[in-house]
Amino acid sequence: MASSNDSSVKEFILLGLTQRPELQLPLFFLFLGIYVVSMVGNLGLIVLIVLNRHLHTPMYYFLFNLSFTDLCYSSVITPKMLVSFVKQNVISHAECMTQLFFFAFFVISECFILTSMAYDRYAAICKPLIYQITMSHQVCFVLMMSGYIMGFLGAIAHTVSMLRLTFCDGSIINHYMCDIPPLLKLSCTSTAINELVVFIVVGVSVIVPSLTIFISYTLILSNILCIHSAKGRSKALSTCSSHMIAVSLFFGSSSFIYFKSSSVGSVDQDKISTVFYTIVVPMMNPFIYSLRNKDVKIALNKTLKKRCSVS
Template sequence: MAAGNHSKVTEFILAGLSEKPELQLPLFLLFLGIYMFTLLGNLGMVTLIGLSSHLHTPMYFLLSSLSLIDLCHSTVITPKMLVNFVTEKNIISYPECMTQLYFFLLLAVAECYMLAAMAYDRYVAICSPLLYHVIMSSQTCLSLILGVYIIGVVCASAHTGCMIRIQFCKFDVINHYFCDLLPLLKLSCSSTYVNEVLILFFGTFNIFVPILTIFGSYIFIIASILSIRSNEGRAKAFSTCSSHIVAIAVFFGSLAFMYLQPSSVSSMDQGKVSSVFYTTVVPMLNPLIYSLRNKDVNVALKKMLHRKTFL
C-alpha cells in the first residue's frame, strides 16, 4: 500500500449478499438475468432514441442520459457481485475498492439529479407547452446534463478523498456486496467524524434537493392538469408523468432507507436489501417502466422491428 493512503490494508474481502451455500447458485442466476436484462434494456433505449428521429426531443434526450447512467451504475456493481456467488472469497484490492466507491457515488448522485431534471422537463412541457422548445433548447439540455455530472463528481471526490485518509487496520471483510460508504467506515480504526458529517450533509442535500425540485415541479403540473377541462386531456397529461413518478418513488425510497436511518436503528442486512433496489433493480426497471407506459417509445420500437424484418 502506498504511504500516502495511510492504510495497512491492501485488499478487502466482500462478504456478499448471502453466506448460505444453497442460495449462491439461485442468486447468481437471478442477478445474472437481471444484469443481462439491464444491459439489453438500457442499451436498447439509448440505441432506439438515437436512431428514431421523432424521439430527438429534450424529454428523450434526458431519458437516454438516464439509461446511460443506469447502464454504467449496474456495470460498476453487478459483475463484482456475481463473482461473490461463484468464488469462496471475493477479494477486491484497495485501489479497485476506492474506484468502485467513486463511480458508484458519482452515478448514484447523477441519477438523483437526472430525475430532478426530467421533472423540470415535464413541468415545462405541461405548464408552458408553447414555450417548451424555447426553454428546453439543446443548450439547456446539455447544461442540465453537465450540471448533473459536475455535482456527481464533486460529491464522489469529496467522499472518496476522505475515505482514502482513513486507516483500515483491524478487519478486511466488508459486510456488503460492494464497496459502499457505511460498510467501509465500520472497518476503520481511525476517526470517521468528518466522513459521517459528509454523509449526513451530502446525503440530505442530494436526496432532499432533487425531491423538493420534483415535488415543486409536480405541484405546478397537477395544478395545470386540473385546469384542463377535458378528461381526455387530463389523462394524456397524467400519462406523460406516471412513469417518471414510479421511477422516482422506487429510487429515492430505497436510497433514503439506506442513508437516512439513525445508526442505532439501521441494520447492514436491511441495508443490503435496500441497496439491491437502487443498484440492480432500479436500473433494470427504468427502461421497462418508460417503454411500457410510453406510446412514442412503443411506436418507435415497432417501426424499427418492422424495418429490420424487411431488410
C-alpha cells in the same frame, strides 16, 4: 496482513449478499438474469433513441442519459457481486476506492437527471407555449452537464475523504460492494469528516432534487386540475406517471440507507435496499418508460420493420 508500523489493510474481502451456501447458486443465476435484462433493456432504449429522429426531444434526451447512467452504475456493481456467489470475493484497496468513486458518480448524476426530467415535465405541461424556448438544446445540455458535474464533485468528496482513513480493524466488508457505511465501520481512525461529507453530499444530492421534484409536481398537479377535459387530464397525467414511479423507486430505496437510524441487525436491511436501487431499479426503468409509452413502441416497430426489410 500488515506490520504494526503499517496496519492499514491493502485488500478487502466482500462477504456478498448472503453466507447461506444453499442460496449462492440460485442467487447467482437470478442476479445474472437481472443484469442481462438490465443491459439489454437500457442498451435497447439508447439505440432506439439514437436511431429514431422523432425521439430527439428533451424528454428522450434525458431518458437517454438515464439509461446510460443505469447501464454504467449497474455494471460497476453487479459483476463484482456475482463473483461473491461462486468464490471468495477479494478486492484491492485501489479497486475498492475506484468502485466507490464510479458508484457515487453515477448514482448522484442519476438523482439530478431525474430532477431535470421533472423540470421538463413541468415545462411541457405548465408552460406549453414557450416549451421549445424553455427546454432548448442549450438548456438541456446545461442541465445534463450540471448533473454530471454534481456527480463528479460528490464522488470526489466521498472518495478523497475515504482515502484519508486507515482500515485496521479488519478486512472483511459485510456487503457485496464498497459502499460508504460498511467501510466506515472498518476504520480505526476518526470518521467524523466522512460523516459530515455524507451528510452534506447526500443532503444536496437527495434533499435538493426531492424538493425540486416535489415543487414541480405540485405545480403540475395544480395545472392538471384546471384542465376541464377528463381526456386532457388523463393525457397530462400519463406523461408524468412513468417518471413518478421511477422517482419513487429510486429515491425511496436510496434514502432509506442514509437517513435511517442505525440499529442492530440493520446490515441485511441495508443490503436489500442497496440491491433494489443499484440492481433492480436499473432493470425496471426501461420497462417503466417503454411499456406505457406510445412513442417508444412506434420507434421499436419502425426499427424492427427496417431491420426485417434489410434482411
